[in-house]
Amino acid sequence: MKTLQITGQDLLAIGYTEGRALGKAMNIANKNIAEEDKGKLMALLTKVLQEPESYVLHEVLSPIARALGAGKPDPNDIIPIKEIGDDYVIYGADHIEEGARKQMATAMRLPVTVAGALMPDAHQGYGLPIGGVLATKNAIIPYGVGVDIGCRMALSVFDITEDFFLQNQAKFKRELIAQTNFGAGGGFKGKDKAEHALLDSADFNITSFIKDMHSKAAKQLGSSGGGNHFVEWGIIEFAEADEALNMPAGKYVALLTHSGSRGFGATIAGHYTRIAKNLCKLPQGAQDLAYLDMNSEAGQEYWLAMNLAGDYASACHDVIHRKLTAAIGGQVLARVENHHNFAWKEMWNGEEVIVHRKGATPAGKGVMGIIPGSMTAPGFLVRGKGAEQSLNSASHGAGRQMSRTAATKNITKAEMSAILKANDVTLIGAGLDEAPMAYKDINKVMAGQTDLVDVVAKFKPKMVRMADDGSRED
Known part of the structure; x- marks a missing residue:
């Protein structure tokens, strides 16, 4: 139990002055460093005050150092960007907000940028917009990948009929709750912790x-976090047989999951973003696009860490699908998985580039992917067409049309309950920030990318679990 309390008077006594740095120091000290006794903590805060440059990259103390003026670039060190950004293609332009366009335009001005595209579900984010695809030469942008590294979709199609699901919904609900774990900081303890070969990977060293x-x-393996992450049962319909998947036409029960690399990936993202910003000093407005040279030690470290986080996200889905398959029974007829919030080495105009897909689905020719709607709107199993203009990409979902804050303020519980009832969807958890009305019309999004993907099957959510607290953590 924390009893430590640092006051403004304490900080003034050791040399802090009224202002932003004092406020940051007091807030961080009282919230994040509970294990320190007061004497040690005051000594540490004194060192930050005296040597702020030494703490610019510190995991916890960097905001204080920056508020004290540390890390501000010398004008001579700022890397110039292009006066006019390169052209890029926009899909579904009628439904994309100005903020996302401006962020993409800034990304196209980077000296390392060689190509870009904006997907029809795009909306404003940090650095690269959500739904932004950016190809760079020998450089990787941590905020071009995103905070939830390797976030992905995974679909298992079972030899279980729709009628069986409807007649046994209580069992499907019971196991959905028993076998999954959601929420900020969530995870498993003791015998409930999952086992997976990935945890033995030498890459953790x-x-x-x-x-x-x-x-x-290890604690969070197999959990799903918060935000827009979900585990859901639904009915998938193949209007025609698909030879590549060996799936006959028909309706089947399916399990669909969406989640990423949890706190592991988020910590990697924060750490290497701070390093990138310290090494790559870009002009105001472009600083969140700070990049790492792929030939540098930091660039290679981030690349390896990013790939490990992606493998970890995949392991989380593997655990969830194995547990629910064992609980429900039935044979898995087909399994499809794809990820976003990642960077790939690909060829573009005869040269190797780094393709960042931040909230965008790989859609190379013949590549399978899943594009979900909302908790009441359909999702789509798709096959990529390999459109070069889109950098072999498509949308990763419907995309938000309303911020989380706006959704919470403008959507009522009654309205959310009504749309769930109208679509015959059972919801477990989730806050108003994830209400279906906060998302774009998935059918319009799909109409904006007919050149990018072919629809193979349509998935209709029936039973959805999300974080009970509507948590923002990914």
Whole structure:
């Protein structure tokens, strides 16, 4: 139980002055460093005050150092960007907000940018917009990948009929609750912790920073976090047989999951974004697009860490699908998985580039993917067409049309209950920030990318679980 309390008077006594730095120091001290006794903590805060540059990259104390003026670039160190950004293609332009366009336009001005595209579900984010695809030459942008590294979709199609699901909904609901774990900081303890070969990977020894997160990764393996992450049962319909998947036409029960690399990936993203901003000093307005040279030690470290986080996200889905398959029974007829919030080495105009897909689905020719709607709107199993203009990409979902804050303020519980009832969907958890009305019309989004993907099957959600608290954590 924390009893420590640092006051403004304490900080003034050691040399802080009234202002932003004092407020940051007091807030951080009282919320994040509970294990320190007051004497040690005051000594630490004194060191930050005296040597702020030494703490610019500190996991917890960097906001204080920056408020004290540390890390501000010398004008001579700022990397110039192009006066006019390169052209890029926009899909579904009628439904994309100005903020996302402006962010993409800034990304196209980077000296390392070679191509870009904006998907029809795009909306404003941090650095690269959600739904932004950016190809760079020998450089990787941590905020071009995103905070939830390797976030993905996974679909299992069972030899179970729709009638069986409707007649046994109580069992499907019971197991959905029993076998999944949601919420900020969520995870498993003791005998409930999952086992997976990934936890034995030597890649966890890449750096001491990564190694120190192993225990947290083990605890959260197989959990889903918060935000828009979900585990849901639904009915998938193949209007025609699909030879590649060996799926006959018909309706089948399916399990669809959406989640990423949890706290493991988020910590990697924050750590390497701070390093990128310290090494790559871009002009105001472009700073969240700070990049790492792929030939640098930091660039190679991030690349390896990003790939490990992606593998970890995949392991989380594997655990969830194995547990629910064992609980429900039935044979898995087909399994499809794809990820976004990632960077790939690909060929573009005869040269190797780094393609960032932040909230965008890989859609190379013949590549399978899943594009979900909302908790009441259909999702789509798709096959990529390999459209070069889109950098072989498509949308990763419907995309938000309303911020979380706006959704909470403008949507009532009664309205949310009504739309769930109208679509015959059972919801477990979720806040108003995830209400279906907060998302774009998935049918309009799909209409904006007919050149990018072919629809193979249509998925209708029937029973959805999300974080009970509507948590923002990914």
